[in-house]
Amino acid sequence: MTTIDTDTRTAASLDVVAAAARRAFAITVASTAAERAAWLTAVADALDANGPELVGLADEESHLGTARLTSELARTTAQLRLFAAAVVEGSYLEATIDHPDPQATPPRPDLRRMLRPLGPVAVFSASNFPFAFAVAGGDTASALAAGCPVIVKGHSAHPRLSARTAEVVTAALAEAGAPAGTFGHVTGRETGVALVQHPEIRAVGFTGSLHGGRALFDLAQGRPDPIPFYGELSAVNPVLITRAALEVRADELAAGLAASFTLGAGQFCTNPGVVLVPAGSRFAERVAAAVGSPAPVPMLTDGIAAAFAAGLEGLAAHDGVRVVTGAPAQRPGAGSAVVLATTTDAVIADSSALLAECFGPSTLIVEYADVDAALAAVRAVGGSLTATVHAEPGEELHEIIAVLTEVAGRVLFAGWPTGVAVSWAQQHGGPWPSTTSIHTSVGVTAMRRFLRPVAFQDAPNAALPPELRDENVLGIPRRIDGVLTLP
Incomplete structure (x- = not known):
């Protein structure tokens, strides 16, 4: 596992982790949905297999109780499996094809558009959900599903759990064939600050305090190349x-x-x-x-x-x-x-x-x-x-x-807001100061944070990604000339 701990963090060490993530991205960006689904499922299976040990560590460090933590771990692994199914289903890509129309005003070329992964992503673990919003939580799962390598900054509230979870995730990804550097784990406040500013990082997912999140948000925006910062910060939920x-x-x-x-x-x-x-x-x-x-x-x-x-x-x-x-x-x-x-x-x-x-x-x-x-x-x-x-x-x-x-x-x-279902329709995010963006951090569309649209104009069919070629070999939903077409 690629790890930096609080005592040994240096800019050079972070460079090693980030460089590994960049090398991995050259492979994950071209990975198939089936491959990423296998990676996510492998992580879920490994977490379940190590559940008793992980829950015990989480209880020692968080005082949340084994019943709550066992349920939270089950939520976390179910979330990983939901993303695995979603990437194979394919609608998250928003694959769109507009055939040429010389009679349009202006004349329309052949245009084909889909969402592509951003690159290596930094994820900050939360204190209050040691599993669901931590090392292998929603931010990590959605970024991996999108095809982005992840570097997690573990939370100081549960350091032993974070380190052990990172070991489990790293081993599972390696056994499933994911490239080295797909996942990294770092700790320490200074390392976290440097991570947000590192030139290889293309986006940040954060769950934590308004003060800490705002400081990191400002760092992300103040970079020479500003990057998206998806922070969940503060809410009173009227x-x-x-x-x-x-x-x-x-x-x-x-x-x-x-x-x-x-x-x-x-x-x-x-x-x-x-x-x-x-x-x-x-x-x-x-x-x-x-x-x-x-x-x-x-x-x-x-x-x-x-x-x-x-x-x-x-x-x-x-x-x-x-x-x-x-x-x-x-x-x-x-x-x-x-x-x-x-x-x-x-x-x-x-x-x-x-x-x-x-x-x-x-x-x-x-x-x-x-x-x-x-x-x-x-x-x-x-x-x-x-x-x-x-x-x-x-x-x-x-x-x-x-x-x-x-x-x-x-x-x-009716009902009460505590408890957040993980589904396609979920929205976990609101206006400032609850979050820094319009996107959700829970549910399938959380992937949208770590994707960007790319359009291909007049590209030869063989040069296109499989998702946009004339023949729909992947069997995914696509919008063709304005009409949603199901496989």
Whole structure:
């Protein structure tokens, strides 16, 4: 395995890893869908085979529990297999053929277009998902599926797991016939910074804090040759509950919210951090009762726990906020559930203070006098990964939906946003500051981040990629002269 650890990182060492990735790209760019599918399946099989060991390491380092981690590992390997199926199916390529038309204005030559891999990709592991958003997670899987070699920067929250997972991935790829350099693993903050700036890197995938992500985004844009930086950064994921919904199922909604915002010690990027409810409903007290008095839970890192405590203390000290249950002062290294309450007037007057992400098991209940006030508060939230509405059948929702789709990439009707299915239709990404792009980091179209369109004009049939030749030997969907043609 090509690895740089924190103690030995140097520019020269990173050059070695990056050069290996560049050499590998000369092969992966020309690889067939069947070959890449085999690579992805081999990685999934190897992770499953080493599951007990990997889950044990993850639990020691993350405190997330073996049940949660076993499920997350299964999600990760299923994701790899989904990408394997998707690359063979082929529609992700957007293969398009326009035959010549001399009568068009202007005259049209023979044009054929498809998506091609960018080149070596840097991936930054997340702290809160040691499998699904880490070494072999969605960014890595989608980049490999697209035909891009990957260099992963392991997260300091789970160093032993990262190193061991990287060993498993490297061995599986080698056994499956992938070229050396298809996958690399590095560690260390300085190495991560250098990785973003390295001239061989063509794109970056990142899941982490707003501060850290913004710093790396600026580095990516400040290069002599700016590259795409796909960052998932910060979200408070607003929820709007109508009066009619509360009248019918207040206790059910309170229990659902309590379960959602405390799941995994609140360390989910889709945590419902701001919940808008009708004034006078005493919904915050219902949520507090549903939460009860749980014991503090170890958080991922001491730094995350300290940041959570500091964020809570700032919210609790605000004149417009009251603490409904829980203590803003948290035990070092751990987090306990806190429910806070405020009003739309307070949120709109000081949105930067009240709507900042507080990463941990807390939620802010915001009371509104009418729907217009609630929607004004939602707009003040800004970009989020998700937005949710709980309403009753027959309620007019067009205005609410219009605003929720302005601020979020996934809009839920009932239910709670924690939990992200991996599918063709999934969208995990929203306006700034939730992400730095319009693309998803979960689901099949996550591949789109690591692909770019190339058009071939008047090319001889034999010179074209197989996907664009006259005979559709691969049997993939193609758009021919404007008409979608299925195999």
